[in-house]
Amino acid sequence: MYSRRQILGAGAALVSSSAWATTTNMGLPEAALMDKASTQGPLHPPSGPDYQPVVTLNGWTLPFRMNNGVKEFHLVAEPVQREMAEGMTANLWGYNGQSPGPTIEAVEGDRVRIFVTNKLPEHTTVHWHGMILPSGMDGVGGLSQPHIPVGKTFVYEFDLVKSGTFMYHPHSDEMVQMAMGMMGFFVIHPKDPKFMPVDRDFVFLLSGYDIDPGTYVPKVMTMTDFNIWTWNSRVFPGIDPLVVSKNDRVRVRVGNLTMTNHPIHMHGYDFEVTCTDGGWVRPEARWPEVSIDIPVGAMRAYEFDAKYPGDWAIHCHKSHHTMNAMGHDVPTFIGVDKSKVAEKIKKLQPEYMPMGTKGMADMGEMEMELPDNTVPMMTGWGPHGPIEMGGMFSVVKVREGISADDYSDPGWYENPPGTQAWEWTGSLPDHAKAEDAKTKVTPKDGVTTNSSHKDHH
Template sequence: MLFNRRSLLGGAGAITAAASMASVSKVAMAALPEPVMQDKPDTMPPLVPNTGRPYNPVVTLNGWTLPWRMNKGVKEFHLVAEPVVREMAPGFKAHLWGYNGQSPGPTIEVVEGDRVRLFVTNKLGELTSIHWHGQRLPNGMDGVTGLNQPGIPPGKTYVYEFVARRPGTFMYHPHADEMVQMAMGMMGFWVTHPKGKHPLIDEVDRDFCFLLNAYDIDPGAATPKIMTMLDFNLWSWNSRIFPGIDPLVVGFKDKVRIRIGNLTMTNHPIHLHGHEFLVTGTDGGPTPKSTRRFEVTEDVAVGQMRQIEFLADEEGDWAFHCHKSHHTMNAMGHDVPTMIGVDHTGVASKIRKLVPDYMVMGERGMKDMTEMDMPLPDNTAPMMAGQGPFGAVGMGGMFSVVKVRKGQKKGDYSDPGWYQHPAGTVAYEFKGSLPDAARFQSESPGLMPPVQRPKTDVEVKIRKPSGGHGSH
């Protein structure tokens, strides 16, 4: 795993002096852990623990796990809240806020029973804090500014200390100016592994995690609009949008776990093709086995976590996405009129005399957008992008692919390329003649035909209220 390591304040003496001025506990007065930074948007290999209790590490989709140091039996981490530049897709970068060079910040992995100490340095221009979403901890460590602690001033470092009391899947995010800071991308993932064999937590071969987030960034711009409540135009996983989201690569017959956290402003029905999965956990912990059910779509509501598991026993490239259709698009406008079936070629030719680059949009639906070489402002993601083995995928936003392959070695997450379909297993064009249409054999006058039918059909007319849809 490659990281950029840099001294936060320029030397041990400066660090010690800064720590003495910051609101930290006595254990932090000697020196802070060196902050570890990451500026690549790639999915990094799992961080296998070399100190502390052993565990099977997770893989953060287009992200990484934060290293730690052991200090007298305590796991110490250093998070730096700061402005970052996040590549959301090739050719499109956003100016966000995050932690340690990334948005979302790095995943934190610990083991049930670990004593944890987290140094949080504020390099933003305003107060911040961190709430450890879903954790059991002392009230003063919960991170709600004004209620549990004073806000962390710019340039200061605070310390959070608690014991990871229960295994599960959690998040971290600010509880200070939350609307702004979360809209700017400040969030991260937390996984607490069980300390031993757990009756409700099975061992798996592959363990993935990612956060659902959303942004409103105008075409050609780079900074999110923080006042948006619903009309987001970039729906993302770990601040990446398709085709910038890496595939989830697994081996044939692997037991796979995927942990999903939602920090957007709406729910997301997450759908997996080709397999059924069990819902095995929430942010409340592992679910009782009596409540588990097989699904192909699981709704993840705002502020929730969901953990799903499945046996990857169908080879292929399987779509994995949010099933809200607008969430699998990018940079979409919300006030575009429907132009399906409207022939405006005559108007278009006149417009081109004034605007040479003008292009007809939406006459046959939106799929044409995937094949148009339309000029876009700099630093703008196309609405639907990504090429598959058979052409344009016609997706964007919250979309990726689970790639199931025979021969994929344990621990190998490299992209195996497109699936090579066996002969005769791909849908094909029918070129024969169609038979005459036949009436459905099930058609009948009904099980109990009426004794007397009206001589003429009666057309029922409904008068709609004049008030429109405002009362709905």
């Protein structure tokens, strides 16, 4: 028998059929636990139809056991600690030691039996978002089932009637429990392994939190002013890269359980949207994109052929969502001379650093002292300097010759000679400008030269 901690730690070798054989027909299946925030390798099925397993960014797949032809899983709803990035840990609620919970994988046509044990301080349920199943298994507390009391275990059992990408989350005190991080992916692979095959299959969930610097628990009453935007409850630079071998067929599945939409943009490629939580998109209905907007409570999957080697950014295109610990009442100081007031402040606080007069780029360069349990607003270093990002940002790393189950970080890409932007030191032609341009840069003496301003006076 493996303990919850022992069962995980070997990536693709997490479980074998013999590891689970001793528990068949004997009570609950083992509730596997993950206490790491790193991406675990794909979990190949120990029995049943074969499939290309998914890889969960900074996450893992829940092992199952076979019991008389039924795939059995065990989810434990419980308080967890999640490292969002180095230097910041949040006290969340999740499943099996993590938020989000482990990804559940099975095959179209499987019958699954999912044991859910409640170790939260209040009752809960699990709703299987987007799935076709009996009403009594839908997981809406008070409507389709009683709530799962504290300390009790309920069983969900149903057939997987269609393949696709789905999610699970509570439908019991949903506002609090989802705001605390309770969510996970449920991937159902096609029965026919020749249908929609890919070489790499990534999944991650979008979630937002409001956690003040120095605190550990999200504010569950926040509706819009979130300051921590995450992929799988991680923020950049704590989000692992998507590692791909050149010429792989790649699928990226993204689910959104935040309070707003997210336009996910990937550099270097165009792609086709091939799946939603409603099902697969027929070939004649697909469309090309470089950004795909993920609505609230929805999932989108897109695919591309990894033809172009390099380090390609992937991020939400709402600029505040690529920042960490954003303050919403920070004044804009661009163009303001703060030198005199800075001298006075430094007499009281020698470490004071005036910032924002030329923009916010210096936030990414300076190693400023931070409050406890938070991360810089703009952070991350690349091979050419500060990346100046945070939140919902990562890198797709396409390289030659990466083996099939290798998802380790290959390091930074070295651009071939002649393929990187360089400094020009020659003469420059006069730059073109609109002849009717009116607004001009304010000179240092503070006298405005805005012609439209003069016209009104």
